[in-house]
Amino acid sequence: MPFQKIESEKLATAVVRQIEDLIVQGVLRPGERLPSERELSERLAVSRPSLREAVAELQEEGLLTTRAGAGIYVAEVLGSAFSPALIRLFARNDQAVFDYLAFRRDLEGMAAERAAKLGSDTDLKVIDTLFQRMEAAHAKRNPSDEAALDAQFHMAIIEAGHNIITLHMMRAMFELLAEGVFYNRQIMFRNRTTRDALLEQHRAINAAIQARDGVAARAAVAVHMNFVEVALTEQRRAERNEALAKLRLQHQAPKG
Structure with a gap:
């Protein structure tokens, strides 16, 4: 039978999916600064290690970027349709x-x-x-x-x-x-x-x-x-x- 055991989603994966959706829906805008790590982990009700894992994945995807001493930002992706x-x-x-x-x-x-x-x-x-x-x-x-x-x-x-x-x-x-x-x-x-x-x-x-x-x-x-x-x-x-x-x-x- 083509059924597989249901596994709970990793917290980091759930965070990635939520932030991706907010970017796709246009709620989070390019260049926008995200809340601090402490505040964001509290809002999402996840641990800081899970949040860091999610942020690292989103950075690899090119959706988030970290600025030294300034925090985490949504990547500047507008205008990229044209060289x-x-x-x-x-x-x-x-x-x-x-x-x-x-x-x-x-x-x-x-x-x-x-x-x-x-x-x-x-x-x-x-x-x-x-x-x-x-x-x-x-x-x-x-x-x-x-x-x-x-x-x-x-x-x-x-x-x-x-x-x-x-x-x-x-x-x-x-x-x-x-x-x-x-x-x-x-x-x-x-x-x-x-x-x-x-x-x-x-x-x-x-x-x-x-x-x-x-x-x-x-x-x-x-x-x-x-x-x-x-x-x-x-x-x-x-x-x-x-x-x-x-x-x-x-x-x-x-x-x-």
Whole structure:
């Protein structure tokens, strides 16, 4: 008969499985510091030797890393889907920028629809809270904070869609965006008219999700990303025109 004796799972293995699951589900984020060994062993109700064994295994897997004198951290795994050489190409290629926007339009539209339908009440509360913080930053005319909250708002929507593959893909993509690989988001938030429009677009996305209207949420994301694409096109045109104007001025300047 194809049956085998049931054996209890080693404590270290159980710890490994729990931490792996927290990383996969996106609860533990890359770069996040874990509690101290004493605190973590108490929370997990395991001995320190069992915890150390689990940590050593997770380090071998490349999921945790130890920093001398600083503790244990979740490994920085975001962005690893692309080689450094390809990332550098993205940074200086216009098609990559606009293909990235199209990618976001498709993926985030789907995520917003899923969030409206599948997000828990807590998920929706997180999204709404972030939007309220965006409103506060907007009122204070703080483009830096508003740009940072913009990324958090979109990631909260993706998290509320409860698709772990989409979650990790988009976290990697937002990490590259935060590093300025595709474009500088903060520049868009420096223009008052653009900032006002962006806030209203986020308001529409949030309202649709709070109403659990998936179709409207997806449409609101499309409107938002189309606006970003047009604004970015205009911004790049203005930068080219300014560079050309400076070149003409330099050429026409009287020579001493």
